[in-house]
Amino acid sequence: MDFRLTEQQRELQDAARVFARKELPDLAREMEEKDFSVPAEMVRRYGEMGFLGVNLPEQYGGLGLGHLEALLVLEQFAMISNAVAFPVFEALVGPVRTIERFGSEELKTRIIPEVVSGEATVAVSMSEPDAGTALTDLATRARADGDHFVLHGSKRWTSGAGHARYYVVYCRLSDAPGAKGVGALLVDKKMPGVGFGKREQLMGFRGIETRDITFEGVRVPNNNLIVGAGGFGRLMSAFGLERCGNATQSLGLAAGALEQATAYVQERTAFGKPIVDFQAVQLRLADMAMRVEAARLLIYRAAVNAAHEESGLPGVYESSIAKCFANEIVRSVTADGMQVMGGYGYHKEYGMEQRVRDGFAWGIAGGTTDVQKTNIAAAMVGRRFDQRR
Numbered sequence: 001m002d003f004r005l006t007e008q009q010r011e012l013q014d015a016a017r018v019f020a021r022k023e024l025p026d027l028a029r030e031m032e033e034k035d036f037s038v039p040a041e042m043v044r045r046y047g048e049m050g051f052l053g054v055n056l057p058e059q060y061g062g063l064g065l066g067h068l069e070a071l072l073v074l075e076q077f078a079m080i081s082n083a084v085a086f087p088v089f090e091a092l093v094g095p096v097r098t099i100e101r102f103g104s105e106e107l108k109t110r111i112i113p114e115v116v117s118g119e120a121t122v123a124v125s126m127s128e129p130d131a132g133t134a135l136t137d138l139a140t141r142a143r144a145d146g147d148h149f150v151l152h153g154s155k156r157w158t159s160g161a162g163h164a165r166y167y168v169v170y171c172r173l174s175d176a177p178g179a180k181g182v183g184a185l186l187v188d189k190k191m192p193g194v195g196f197g198k199r200e201q202l203m204g205f206r207g208i209e210t211r212d213i214t215f216e217g218v219r220v221p222n223n224n225l226i227v228g229a230g231g232f233g234r235l236m237s238a239f240g241l242e243r244c245g246n247a248t249q250s251l252g253l254a255a256g257a258l259e260q261a262t263a264y265v266q267e268r269t270a271f272g273k274p275i276v277d278f279q280a281v282q283l284r285l286a287d288m289a290m291r292v293e294a295a296r297l298l299i300y301r302a303a304v305n306a307a308h309e310e311s312g313l314p315g316v317y318e319s320s321i322a323k324c325f326a327n328e329i330v331r332s333v334t335a336d337g338m339q340v341m342g343g344y345g346y347h348k349e350y351g352m353e354q355r356v357r358d359g360f361a362w363g364i365a366g367g368t369t370d371v372q373k374t375n376i377a378a379a380m381v382g383r384r385f386d387q388r389r
């Protein structure tokens with residue numbers, strides 16, 4: 001076991017760090033203030049730099065590297081803000097993987113190159129007003145009609161809604177009850193019958209549009225079928241990488257908070273000396289570093305061990321542990337960062353309070369921490385716990 005990154009990994013990480021720190025801090029501040037998504041021309045620049053194709057296959061324009069490399073890049077962006085990192089998250093660990101893993105060759109050839117170049121993004125629409133954790137209660141339904149499906153229903157909470165061009169929509173594709181009837185279609189926002197709700201106001205996540213989506217008789221070509229009825233388990237099996245991405249968005253915030261706090265405590269003086277000279281501050285800093293490093297290692301382990309999984313994606317146990325831990329520590333590390341900066345930590349101009357607000361979201365999005373713990377326990381004892389009985 002060697003915990004050092006390879007030279008190639010370090011070079012990629014450096015390239016992402018240099019780009020993110022040079023190009024993105026001002027944009028991130030403006031996005032936070034005015035609440036807009038990463039502009040299209042900047043997403044294209046991400047694409048030109050190769051950041052949107054790190055772990056996507058070369059045949060579709062990607063770099064064909066591993067998931068660890070993808071997460072190294074994502075972390076550097078997330079250290080600036082979750083919002084500027086969001087297109088990277090969507091491309092490298094998000095719903096595009098579902099297309100890459102289960103879609104037809106025609107679908108992959110059509111969609112993935114657009115994502116890698118930054119021409120289009122893909123969001124995921126699973127949750128509904130009455131289906132969150134209990135996702136298999138979802139009611140959005142698609143009926144086969146010749147060479148199309150006709151889609152009806154409404155979705156809640158889609159991150160990137162309105163901004164993204166494509167949506168992986170989980171829906172009922174047969175009358176079979178529960179998970180058995182669920183599959184997924186790719187919906188283009190330009191299809192007639194697709195509607196978007198108002199921009200939701202959340203505690204954080206400014207710069208990442210969240211909206212409801214409605215589908216009223218949307219005609220989706222059969223070619224856009226990703227997974228048919230009965231494929232819910234397969235869709236979930238591809239979720240390990242998304243969990244690692246969610247964990248890395250958390251890690252980036254926490255690592256950014258640690259870096260900012262470390263600099264601050266050496267500059268800020270009290271009682272005639274830098275506040276880092278006070279032992280209470282030293283302990284807080286060390287505690288922050290311990291949590292950040294542990295989260296990073298759990299994420300790296302899940303990402304590297306994906307190579308030993310039949311799916312090539314991170315396994316449920318390791319990715320759930322990584323997500324859950326990173327989701328919990330981002331809340332405490334950013335809160336400690338805020339505390340150690342005193343009044344400046346609580347002031348909007350210094351960015352730490354934004355990390356606290358953004359950081360809370362990740363332990364809800366992509367499956368709550370409590371539910372992750374249920375998955376972890378299930379993997380530990382080798383059986384699933386039926387939540388309905």
Ligand SMILES: Cc1cc2nc3c(=O)[nH]c(=O)nc-3n(C[C@H](O)[C@H](O)[C@H](O)COP(=O)(O)OP(=O)(O)OC[C@H]3O[C@@H](n4cnc5c(N)ncnc54)[C@H](O)[C@@H]3O)c2cc1C
Pocket residue numbers: 123124125126127131132133134156157158159160202205361364365366367368369370371374387
């Ligand atoms: C910032 C953000 C971004 C999101 N982005 C997306 C997106 O892009 N696409 C998308 O489809 N959805 C998205 N979501 C929705 C997200 O997936 C759901 O909010 C999440 O799955 C929880 O569902 P819920 O909000 O309905 O809560 P509920 O399911 O109502 O849960 C409420 C509480 O009950 C607990 N609970 C419920 N069932 C159990 C159980 N069996 N055991 C233990 N505890 C339980 C939960 O842990 C939680 O604490 C996003 C949410 C947020 C906050």
